[in-house]
Amino acid sequence: MSSALELFAERGYDATTIPMIASKAGVGAGTIYRYFENKEVLGNKIFQGYVDIFTATIKNGFPHEDSIRNQFHHIFKSMVHFTVKQDQALYFIKIHSGAHFLHEESHISFQGLLNIFKNFFDSGKERKEIKELPSSALIAIIYGAFLELQRLVRIGELVPEAKLLEDVEESFWDAVRLHI
Amino acid sequence: MSSALELFAERGYDATTIPMIASKAGVGAGTIYRYFENKEVLGNKIFQGYVDIFTATIKNGFPHEDSIRNQFHHIFKSMVHFTVKQDQALYFIKIHSGAHFLHEESHISFQGLLNIFKNFFDSGKERKEIKELPSSALIAIIYGAFLELQRLVRIGELVPEAKLLEDVEESFWDAVRLHI
Amino acid sequence: MSSALELFAERGYDATTIPMIASKAGVGAGTIYRYFENKEVLGNKIFQGYVDIFTATIKNGFPHEDSIRNQFHHIFKSMVHFTVKQDQALYFIKIHSGAHFLHEESHISFQGLLNIFKNFFDSGKERKEIKELPSSALIAIIYGAFLELQRLVRIGELVPEAKLLEDVEESFWDAVRLHI
Amino acid sequence: MSSALELFAERGYDATTIPMIASKAGVGAGTIYRYFENKEVLGNKIFQGYVDIFTATIKNGFPHEDSIRNQFHHIFKSMVHFTVKQDQALYFIKIHSGAHFLHEESHISFQGLLNIFKNFFDSGKERKEIKELPSSALIAIIYGAFLELQRLVRIGELVPEAKLLEDVEESFWDAVRLHI
DNA sequence: TATGAATGAGGGTTCATTCAT
């Protein structure tokens, strides 16, 4: 799975062949079919797997009782944390989140991820601390911006130092918070 | 080209076949090869074509002498304008901007687009009106957020009404402006 | 036809396209189909046409009453003559004389050509001036040797000067004549 | 390879399709690509392979110390020997020796074959036993005549009995030897 | 259980042929 992830992230699902994956994993091509029905299933397993890890990372230790700002900080920190550990995974998710090979189940997993954000923004709006934009829009802003930034980190155009992360978090927070 | 654009945007370059494009365009598969040397050239022509239109849209009437805020407004308005006219195009550009089939020329066109943003942010930082983040990061935030929002519009989850656009612009501006 | 001949000789029948021929002839591709039903017919027309000219060249002024040696001289001279005028044609005939696209009629034309040689050799054998080999073998020797020589001339490895031609004729005659 | 050889010899390289070869060989079309990078490589492998075998056949047991006449006999015998074993191969070589798909390496192999003949004729001319024709011409005569004869054997018009071979060898020798 | 040779459907592409102009 990690061989497949790397290749899918590097070359895209369609441009990656099963023999490539097998060779990178050091197994025979046929062996892959003992563990995954076919390439599509493999792609979905990886997609769901990492989306779920991402989701779990954010859920883990979420400060439900804390302030909105601190909840936001937790989310941001979790995203960075996941990204650092799984930069291939996030890039893979980004470029394949609308891919033709994804099953309904994968889309649902993805929605689950987005829902965490949704819940957060909904409660933030209730408390008049978050802008009165549709939550889906707020998610799109944070998620889209974050993934694009991550792309820059990936290609080496940006180095994720503490100061930068702090500034980016500030920018994100400014984007969504309600300015009085 | 518009048939190809639609399919490339929907399914991605690799998952789109020439017969699919031909069929959607209502022509024979061979006909495509009278106008484009091969699939790769077709992909690049479309990519460059729309990137250039996007670039031109932003450059057109850019208020160089106006305030940073008004320049930002022009950029945002231009992005919306282009998106409304060419919703497929922007999504196509997004998911293929690092694709393996792109020629050097296409990358340069894309860089040209990003440079407009860069120049804007650089001058904004000089005037102390924009956050002290690397311009590439600021671009990523705006560009990433915008494209993700546009995806929602595309799939019908968001309706781009005047009020929404206004709020989104405000959010974007908050994200990049220097809060005193 | 001459454009087609040149291309067929240079690249072979299969590697020559109708648009190539049209372009070389300075006409539209469709125009060719006003004069030849299809590519196959064109190929056959050319093959037959030149085989017939070759045949006529040899028949023309054949010294039926003269000595075998002089008849041989006439044949050799005619072959050279035809070759000089139509070097493409002979090469085309050589490399396509067993080609898949030839119709029965073309094969018959070709047989007609070989028959002239056959008659000559048969009468020579009767007069005990030609070796007692099957006429088909004698033809093969002269015809095969001549065409291979012609190939060398074509590619510039041999210059067909008078002395060379004389020597080659001598060699050919030695090959077939009965040495007492 | 033998299926390909047969088809290439019968129909020519260009008119032979990979599916034809696969079907004749009783394998799937894709299987061929496990053993040969592409059709061109297959064609060259076959060409070189047989040219090399032909070359080896002549070199094998060549009587360097013997008389020119006996050396000639060895060459002729070798040609016949090779032809009997590989009748398709020689015809394939003949009709493709100038073909567009041949790599430089194949041309060199072919030149190597012709060089054996060249060396033989050169030494024969030195000893005043061979006609004073360019060696390339002498080769063309023997090679061309032989291949044309072989064609007749292939199509059944000539039966290669001992007597015939003896007579043909005599004819060939007469063609090239210096008549005092 | 693991393998990788074999398969053949399907992709990109070419080109003989047609036909509206």
Add this chain to the structure above:
DNA sequence: GATGAATGAACCCTCATTCAT
């Protein structure tokens, strides 16, 4: 009559998938 854009069958080739070992 001449044209050349359009066509689609058929080519070469790739690769997901199978299955005998």
